Amino acid sequence: MVDYWKASFLLVSFVLYLANAQNGIETVSSGLDQFALKLLTQTAEAAGDNLNIALSPFTIWTLLTIISEGANKNTLRELENSLGIPAADKSVFRNNFRALSSDLKRNADGVTLDITNAIFTTNEFPLNTTFQAVSQSTYGVDVIPVDFRNSRGAVNTINNYISRATQNRIPNFVNAADVADAAIFMTSALFFKGQWRYRFDSAQTKPETFYNDAGNSIGRVQMMYQSGPFPYTLVSYLNAHAVELPYGNSDKVSMIVIVPRKGVKLLTVLRAIASRPVSELLNTLDRVQKEFSEEEVDVYLPKFKIESELNLNGVLNKMGINEVFNSEKADLLGIFPQYLYLSRVLQKAVIDVDEEGTIAAAAAGASIVYKTTQPKISANKPFAFFIVDKSTRSIIFAGKVSNPNGICDKCTGN
Template sequence: MMKCLIVFIFTVATCHAEIEFSGRVRNFSLELLHYTQLETEGHVVISPFGIWSLMTGVALGATGKSKAQLERAFLLPGNQISIINGYQNLTKTVLDPRTQGVQLASKNFVFKDKGFHMLADFKKTLTSDFGAKIVELDFKDSTTAARIANTAIEDSGATVSNVLRSDDFGTARMILTNVISFKGLWSSPFNVSDTNIEPFYDENKKQIGQVKMMYQRAMFPFSNIQSLNATVMQLPYGDDNKYSMLIILPYPKIKVTEVYKKFTIIPMNDILNRLENDTKEYGMEDVDLKIPRFKISTNVVLNKPLNNMGVFDIFSPKLASFEKITKEEIFISAIVHKADIEVTESGTVASAATSAYIIDRISTPVFEANRPFIYFVMEKESSTAIFSGIYSKPSVF
């Protein structure tokens, strides 16, 4: 199971002074994961799609440099109608509920102080175009406000609890929250009896811990991509391959960060196309697959990662410009992202290499994720990363 929540806290400012849409999300996802892992010592799960969804709504309320910086970082077109249409079409594709064995839901909330005046056009955009639920609260009674807000989030079906604290309402005027959850059963589940405790290594084959390693031999899309210095495996969920987990395993002696840098020249679409082409050329064949059971929880403030992506003004009381949201002077004090992922036998409940490692297609390929790896939970049609992360700190789960 995977679930995550993004919270944007808008605070009063006391100082007066076109590329296809799924490609935008895909490219933003890669960059955001890179900068977020720097804040979490390289062991992380985030929901790029959830973050992107709500920040897109925020961008529609921004003006001036605040708007320009958000558009650059989130790869948004300058035209509001293009943003709304693109968002709605992509969301419809990504959140399509028809796949048997997959549950996926995303919900946006706006908690506003009863004395805070939101402009009618922006309120309409949030509710009509982004499906947000607006809840008016008395932020001065912060304890009650937190209780009501958390109840609203939990009543939406979210499995996260106590998301907002009373402190969050202290100087805030508006709090935007996105909750997204994913539960997927593997198309080819692992047998629990084949799971064993095994060592987990760093990239130099030094043991750094132990994991419960799951095993199966089955047919999966699989590629050895020398230009990426990694092997790639795709594990489908449900009954129609619409959703899958993509695992990118660096070659021995290659760090995760080295592979990650190559995403700047090797787009995600190229990786997915390579998997598809190899499957067509070689056919589906058995792979000996080993991946750890794992659970990762992340609670990270995204201000610094977004600073690294060129977003500054929205966090400054002097510089933030949200003239389409309100006539008050407000800024974003924090963007808090909470996410977790759980991978078990049944599913997910949320060329520097030596030539000896170049894998051929004659013998049964072996994919053993017993060292740090990158993972993405993808929607296939749009190639959108719903969740992404890096597994680098082993634990027996």
Template structure:
């Protein structure tokens, strides 16, 4: 009988998005300061760049699986959080279990060595935890262990060095106390955005792994609260809800994808993060979500152009709470959840398996931005009214880190009035 391990992956909330000029994976139009920043981090960037295509493949494959499981619900998760946590778990996995985890994360082990994967994640976590000014982004991992479970020194040392792991002793025989310890830690690390991550814990649990990402950004050009008004949002053919719709007229990065029948608007945060807002034509969401791959994002990046728009975008807060064991199993990560699991690299003995994987995420989007800088710009408006783009039916929101090209968050907003 295997000892079970409870794993939780989570992340916390965003505040607002901003307007700029650099795509997540097709960087052009850098200013000199941005170039210097990239040169300073060149070594780290090279190490983690090898991960980028694989992490992106995992992100969109996971998205497809989740949308199939919950076709008409809000979705929000952090693929980079899940990837990093399972890569850390692979440190302690052996034989087929390890191979399944790494291949399930979309790594081709004939093209990239395990050592390169761990070094890449080490540099990725470091870069994401030290972003440019304007974005607050914290990423880390924690392990909670029963006192009787003695992990191998090599596993703990490697996990601390590569994945910024923090280790804590926990009495799982006292579920109330252990839940409080874990939830308090996560709440503190995510600045109050993720609460009550774990509940109804099994007293048989001997170890819990947690991965967190906290992100907060501001718009370069904030929406003015006085321009926000209540407007209709069409959830589906039968359901209409009222939402606070933010409004701004100006020049935005824009593209219409005729093949996928969707409108793309790219917005930037102050700092190194960027977002794609993707509005499919009514009835075209399923086609979009099942064909979305990294090459499509690249195509959008390459074909965006500046256009004067009257943009309406809802103010909303949503969260996602997932038990993702089945999702990962469908993606090939199977043995680690069964008695076939080999996690002997953690304790030296094979009597360990993962019992449960929880991923919790939260997203806030509002008008907030930075204080006005000491500069004045006069926007010349055309006499004719610009075209209106209104995000008033289900849309996607994809958030990237430009310095690492990492997919930080993927969201599908079906009903912005529902918090989950």
């Protein structure tokens, strides 16, 4: 097979974490959540301590789910197993996915969330009729014809589309090399903007020391501070502190910050999170909110901005997705009347957290610890974060901060 027919599927993403309470959507979000936690853990392990990470598990999961609609045999089985997609009764899954996507999209109460999916395809061969119909009706995909032989024109078309979808946060998603051998180029983009329900006072933001897992000083950050009625708990099976910071006024979207206890490595905590249903953590925080709704918690959180550009092939291989990347074994004949394989999955993600809020272009067995003195959580060492849509209980954006260098401006000083 000549290189021209090598499929090049890339993806753009943004950070966010979701949650779900309805039975149908629950089955979709549970698969998404487990994929998201494993993806963050594997990516963090590959990245090491020096690289901060911003990921949109939702966009990656969505992109691969769309691809699975055109996969067959073992290629399909690997995708279904890794993505948590049921092998049978696809019509039910598709209906539940539509419901999930509908619940997620919003532009009110201080929260904006837009999701956009697209397939850029050559004019020479049409997409499989069934695949195109399912992609458009279930996943809301825009099918856009492009001439990949005119690489400059293809790049401009894709970049303009993604720039609009992310409100100009990701203006240059691809270059000529990314589309040089493409027959199909698929994208999933997400834009999130949320105002804190309780905003941090910028007058309280001060430079503070940031420590590594071993407790050694490794830099300075601009540390925000506030005291408020936030759900907070010590999660025993994670050996970490958790606090929920809500966005807007509707109690539907939150950021969850996970800070390991003294002497515990962040990667150890991430592995523990990935080993249990995420609903355990969410249920614990919900219970804390009901039982201690009037109690104040001191929260120290750095201002940070992370821009990630990642090739996720190796990470997805470790998660069990292999055959779709193999040019000799991949079976994607349900997409296109030519032999294709997935050449690479790339992600660009941006998250910006400050006193006003966040802009991003991506439990049973838990112990509730309440002290007579006011609880305090300080993210002055490596921590993980998730942005949560509580009405759907699913992970949209996730990441970790372990390197203070470059996460904010003017972070030095006394």
